Every structure is written in structure tokens, then in C-alpha cells.
Amino acid sequence: MSKFDYSHLDGHLLQLLIAVVEEQSITRAASRLGVTQSAVSHLLGKLRTIVGDPLFVKSGRGIVATARAESLATEARALLQEMRRFATVSEFDPASLKATFTIAANDFQRDLLLPRLFDRLRSSAPGVCLRVISSDIPSADMLRNEHCQLVISPRPPDSTDILQKRLFEDEYRIFHDPDRRGAPAGLEDYLAAEHVTVVYHPARALDFDQTLLAQGIKRNFVVTVPGFAGIPAFVRGSERLATLPGLLRTGLLHDLASAPLPFSGPRLPMYMIWHLRYSHDPAHGWLRTELEAVVPQALAAAADELTGGV
Template sequence: MSKFDWSDLDARLLQLLVAVVEVGSITGAAQRLGVTQSAVSHLLDKLRVITGDPLFVKSGRGIVATARAEALAAQARELLGELERFARSGEFDPARWQTTFTIAANDFQRDLLLPALMARLRQAAPGLVLRVIPSDVPSLEMLRSEHCQLVISPRPPDGADILQKRLFEDRYRVFYDPAVREPPRTRADYLDAQHITVVYEPRRALDLDRHLAAQGIQRRFAVMVPGFAGLPPFIRGSDLLATVPGRLQSHLLRDLASVEPPVPCPPMPMYMVWHARHQVDAAHRWLRGELEAVVGDVVT
């Protein structure tokens, strides 16, 4: 009979499981946790005995998690969150906060807000590690499974257990290469041109295009890219137009020209989104406040 049972589980084993599942390698998990590879291997062997599952199997030159490991990692994230909240049952002190906080954001909001947020966090909460993942079109499951603790997106998922707060509102502008073409001054100029756009989910129209379609406006797309970072190389040296959030002119598209759209476009709101389990959590509430302070400084 195995000498291990459920009472042998501790936070270190749960953190290890989550780290290996998320990173996908023994080496990466060891680096994230600040331990040796041999320590990770030893603890994984202990977990395998406890769970009765191989947890990870070889795939090419790396490893992949078994279905059981994926399911256990989701439960482990929940348990780790509960343990952290248990330990913080007293007054919250950000200077003593030791955690990895995951925010899901696409490249527009990531580059606009998160460097400034990280600068604030390094001063006030030096023990916090900020992990940033792409949000694409955010889903309820991202927050329910603790895949991330906060989402920044113009498209909040809709759920009774999901909360949101508007951070700011942006306006669309049309970006182009002034060395190649003139700005589109009329609706006809705009509709005659070819366009480039960002598409996160195949066959799902952008909110902007659904709005334009309701007015009988259909853009002609020559290129679709998976993120805003893909726009500049295609716009430079071409006659393509990109109708995107205007605040991109402060960083990613700063070397391109832009004008207001010659067709009516809706505003683009930006929200922070979180699960109800974190609504009254002191640490989560503090970090949301830090993000709002960053918005006040960065978005003018």
C-alpha cells in the first residue's frame, strides 16, 4: 500500500503542479518556482503516487499534461487562492504580498497600461510577479478556472458571477502611410480603399464592422492579423487603411499618420473584468485600485 495519501498534499505540491502545467516543462517550472530541476522531478514523483496518474507524458522533445493533470491544476488554482485568502485574513500589506498575479490583455491594452502598472507594483509590492497572457476574445472560463485573475478588454464576457468596471473610452482613427497615399477624406474614399484589421476569432466580425454593417457600410479587407502589433509592417509602404483605437498613435502606430474616420464609428470602451470571488478580497481590490490609478495617469 502507498505510504502517501491526500494528507500529504501541501501548497508547494499544488504550486508545482500548476507551474508545470502552465509552463509545459520541468526546467521552466523550476525557474518559476526558484528551485532545482531535481526538486521538481522529486515532487512530481510524489504527486504521481498521490494521484495515481502519470500527470505528464513525453511529446516530441517536451512534455504535455494528461487530462487528469489539467483537471487537477484547475482545482489546485482554486485551492491556492483559498489558502492565500486564509493567510491574508488580517490586514492586507502589499509590501508582504508574495504571489503571481495573472492579467489577460491583448497587445493594445497591454502596452498602454501594464508597463506603468508594473512600475507601481515593483515599488509597492516587490514580491508580486505580474504574468501577462493574451485575452483574445475573453471567455467566462478564463476567470472561473483562475486561468487569470483579471481581464482588460473591450468585450467583457457576460455571466452572473462576472464583474466589470469601465476604465476608459477610446475613439477610432484611420491610420495610413502618408508617404504612399492621401488620407481618406470622404466616405467614398474610405470605401474604395482596401483595409487591414485585427481578428482574434475566425468568422467573428468586429464590433466596429457590425456597427458599420448596420449602416450599410462594408469594408474591403486585404489583410487580417491576430494582433495590433501586426499592423505597422503591412501599413508602411502600402495604401492600406487601418481603423483602430486612436490611442495607438502614442506608441505602436506613432510613426504613421491618422485622421478621424469619414464614416460614423462608435466609441470603444475598455473594461477591467474579474470573478465575483475576488470582489471583496483586499489584495485584489488593492490591485484594481492601482490599475485605475495608472489609467488616470496614462489615459488623458
């Protein structure tokens, strides 16, 4: 048995073997492959060493393949087909996909985008399931360790192996109970009120809250909750205020009144975020495309709801 390292086999050697077997001539094989006869002879010597067989023997003025060479040529054709399949991106068919996509999002992004996304996915891929987990403060490790395939967040982790694309941008608005108070008359009235906000685990306030604090705008926070769903219960029936993404008017905070800020504040970008390993994955690329497609639909539906369909 040959002790030659089989890893020295490559597609060129396999093609060479097939050409010589089929042509029964080193000269014709060299012409077919576009190389010199000496190159064919040299590579045949290498292949003989690997497989431990003469492969070809003289027959009259020509050569003939050994039984081993004929058998190996059959295997070589199958191997080359596998190599071609390995190097070719297969056509992606959503209808045949059986998969569960895990997406990390907070309650705001979840309610705004994911029900619509799921309906769109299932319309062309009935075998797809969706698992939604909390994004909190998203980390690169969430994606590196495959806790999820996609994150929706205004806070992309800063890492060279994490990719992002902006989905939309929202404005912040002040939410209040219209039965208990009106919108703040100005900055002084705004700062005099008690405020409710979101603080994720670990203790990290919304970017908006951190930005205002850095500008010296200090508010009296009397309640912090771990997600947007906890806000209405602490604002409803009180004079407290909550300053949050305006699109929450069409979802979790639909029964509260809202008003613009009495000062110039930052806007809220929203990104989809994924790991570099998925950049060329057909199924993941399809998922990202479908998510992008539902964003204008979701925003248009939100705008229509706010204007009463007018």
C-alpha cells in the same frame, strides 16, 4: 468515547464552558453570558454528551471543574481566537505580498497600461510578479477556471458571476502611411481603399468592423491579422488603411499618420473584468485599485505625446 457528532460544537458552547470554568458558578456564568440558569444547565448537558465528561462536580455549596474541563477550557480559548481570526479581515500589507498576478490583455491594452501598472505595483510590493496572457475574445471560463485573475477588454463576458468596471473610452481613427497617401477625403474615398484589420481566434472581427457592416458600410478587407502588432507591416509602404483605436497612435502605430472617421462611428469602451470570488479579496482589490490609478496617468502621457508636450 462519545459518539455525539462533534460538528454540533459552536462558539456559544465554547464560551459557555470558559465562563463556567472561570466563574465556578452556573449562576454567575449565566449572568456573565446574559442567559438564564436553565439555559446554562441545558447547554452544559449538551456539552457533557459531546465530550463524554461530567465537566463539573459539586464541591460544598458550589461546583468545581474537572481536570478534563480545565483542559478543554484552554483549548476552547485557542479555538475562539481562531474563530475570531477567521471572521476578521486581516490588514493587507502589499510590502509582504508574494504573488504572481495573471492579467489577460491584447497588445493594445498591454502596452498602454501594464508596464506602468507593474512599476506601480513593484514600488509598494517588491515581491509581486506579473504574467500577461492574450485575452483574444475573453470568456467567463478564463476567470472561473483561474487562467487569470483580471481581464482588460472592451468585451466583458455576459455572466452573473463576472464583474466589470469601465476604465476609459477611446475613439476610432484611420491609420495610413503618410508617405504613400493622405487621409481619405470622405466616405467614398474611404470605401474605395483596401483595408487591413484584426480578427481574433475564433474568427471574430473587431466590434467596430461588425458595427459598420450592420450599418451597411462594407469595406474591402485584403488583410486580417490576429493582433494590433501585425497592422503596421501591412499599412506601411502602401495605400492601405486600418481603422483602429486612436490611442494606438502613441504605441504600436506611432510611425503611421491618423485621421478622424469621415462618418459618425462608435466609441470604444475599455473594462477591467474579474470573477465574483475576488470581490472581497484584499490583494485583488488592491490590484484593481492600482490599475484604476494608472489609467489617468497613461491617458495623460498619451495626450502629452500627441501634442508634443505643448
